[in-house]
Each structure stands twice: as structure tokens, then as C-alpha cells.
Amino acid sequence: MTKMNKQIRAAAEKYLKDSIVSCVIGYEEDSRGRIRPAFIEDAKDADRLIWNATCNLNLVNYLHQRKLSPGKDQPVPKTAVLVRPCDVRSINLLISEQQIKRENIKLIGITCPGTEINGQPRTICQFCMERTPVDWDVLIDSDQPIEIPSAEDIYEDIKEMENWTPAERLAYWQKEFDNCIRCYACRLACPGCYCYECVSEQVDPHWTSIALDVPEKMFFHVMRAYHLAGRCVGCDACEAACPMNIPLSRLNRKVAREILEMFNYKTGDDPEEAPLLACFDPHERLRT
């Protein structure tokens, strides 16, 4: 057992034993040796928890199931979550949007060496420059050495696409969106997608039909990218969840890059800050 797993289990056990939280959300191994989310409610189950490079979910997503009080006069349940640096930014996003309260959450943070998918390091992790969380209650150091990439090549693929002609970009996205089967796995994997009724399923107003046409799928993905503008933390759980391997992170990273350039704003820096599109500066004149 690695030192890191030992520390994660010790932290979870302590939280549950002292009744600081009623549930610890982490990862465990399933019977086929893959990882899956684990919801530990008893201190003696804490040794199920693990962490390895294939853990590429955003566990903050599961906090939505525990953000409301279970009944009248009952407090909101307290939860501990295992978080990577990008997941902590989702925590700050949800706090700034008044979804969760920091005092109900305990963060078991890890310094992240990067995750992988199908044995390959994930693109987004190769580009990630943030390896230590912005906030934590317990910080657990990674076993593996951490290599931070240089800043220049973070947006390499986006810059390349920007040099294409509009017709080429349209053809590229239509080809990619054509693969979409509208399973909404991207939406379910995303901690920022928590509307009770999604625009893509709304009947009144009826924004988009349930057809598998390219325009309908394009509407869904553009809508999702826009609704995540200034809210996407770049954890890339959507792309990892996509069964058709659509490069969704390109859309989100393009928007994040423009927002960084225009407003010098990075999602999840400060839980007290108002959401980007819910405020304005009367003196700004943007190129619209």
C-alpha cells in the first residue's frame, strides 16, 4: 500500500470517528480492478479508499446529492471529499453560487501528479500548471514526482484551430458533433451542470428537439459551453465521461482562455467573488 493511500485512509477514518462528517467521498477499486466513487459512512470501511492515476472523476459532483437538509429542522449533512486541485476550484464555484457552504465540507486535498485515461496521460493534465489546491483541510503529498509544463504550450491546439478558416472549423465540429449520441454523460459528470431542468430537455420553451440531428447536437454543445462560461474549472470530467470521445474540452478551454484574456478571471480563485456573468463593470468596453 502506498504512503498516499495510507494518509487518505487515516484522514477519512479520523473524520468519521470524530463524527466531524457523516460521509467521506473518495475512490475505491471495483471487482474488475477499475476505480469507482466510494461513499464511506463508517470508519471501519475507510481502508477501501484508494488513489491512483486513473482517478479522473470530479467527486465534487456528488455533493449536489448532499447539499440539502434531509428534513425539517435537520441540519445539512457534513461531507468530506477527496479533491484534486481542479476539483477544489469547483468547490469554490459552488460556494460562490450559494449551492454549498464551506463549513459543511471537509476537503482532503492532494497534490496532483496528473491523471491518465486508457493508460495515456490526459491532455488536460499535461497542460495543467496547478498542482497544489487553492484550499484544503488536509493536504496529502503525491508519491510520484510532479512535472509542471511551461506556460506557452497550454493552448497549442486551440491556437492551431484559430488559424483555420471558419468553414474548416465548422466542418471539424460538425464531424465531431455528428458522433454525439446525446447520452448527456458530459452533463452528468460536470459539477457545474446542476440545473433541475436542463435547457436541452425543457418543453416550454421548447429550445431544441430530441432528434439526433447535427444542428440539435450543435445547439446542445454550444449551449453547454456557453452556460459553463466563467464557470468551467477545466477538470475535463466531461471529456473523460464521453463515450464517443468528442473533444469537449476544446470548447471549454477556448472560452476559459478568452475569459482570462478579457477579464483576467479564473474560475474558483475566490469563493466570495460574484460569478462572472452575474456582475459587470460600467467602465468596460468589450469587443462584442
Place this chain on the structure above:
Amino acid sequence: MTTQFEPKIVSFLCNWCSYAGADLAGTSRISYPQNIRIIRVPCSGRIDPLFVVKAFLDGADGVMVLGCHPGDCHYQQGNYYAQRRYAIMHKLLEFTGVEFERLYVDWVSASEGKRFATVVTRFTDQIRELGPLKLNENNKYLKEKLPEVAL
């Protein structure tokens, strides 16, 4: 004989400034292209950027969003919110393959009838030069599965 391409342009005009500006252009008998279809909305902040996406996907060749000048909004702040939203949506649409020039966001006040006509004429010429937007062209489901539906 070849007919000239006439673009379909959807324009969202805010009730208090741009719509009144368009009205003034009409009452002053200034002519502007008939390609624009005007939709009157209470404020530029009312126009969800998804309206624009929907218009493009449903066959518009260009979309105009006109509101009050910054500081002049009837509801004090609607156009400031709109400005932020469109700055982002414009970049996103450009990235997904809709030319930057197909969406036009500007401020036109109630007294600027002449300017309204100029803006519309310029934009229509621009779209006419760009040609039709072919977002629906690759829609193989529509072509293969519904041949009997007259398009």
C-alpha cells in the same frame, strides 16, 4: 439570369432605444434593406445569447443585436450584462465555425434613425458578400430519412 443572394437577417432590437431608432428611420423616410426581420424585446439584457445560436441554426445568415448605449439603459444595467455575454458568445460562435462578421452587436439610440439605417445597410452588404451560412448543409438525417418532406 442569376439572382442575387438575399440574406436572411434576424435583428433583436431593444424596445426603448433601437426599436425607437428603427421607427424614427421609418418616419423620417430613410430607406434601409428589407432583409432584416425585427424582433422587439424589452431590453438587450433580455436577449439570451442562445436566441442567437437558435437563429443561426434555424437558417438565419446574420444576426443583429442592438441595444441602448452604455449608461442609457431603461433598466439601468441590462446592456452591461448583455455586453459581457455577447463578448463571450461571439468568440464561442466564431470558434465553432460561424464567421465573426455574422453576428453584430452594437448600440443605437432612439434619436439615431439615420445611424440605424447605415448600420443595417452596412451589415446586410457584409452578409451578402459572405454568402449563405450553411449550418444545416451536413444534416444527413434530414436528407436521408425524410426525403418526402419538401425542403
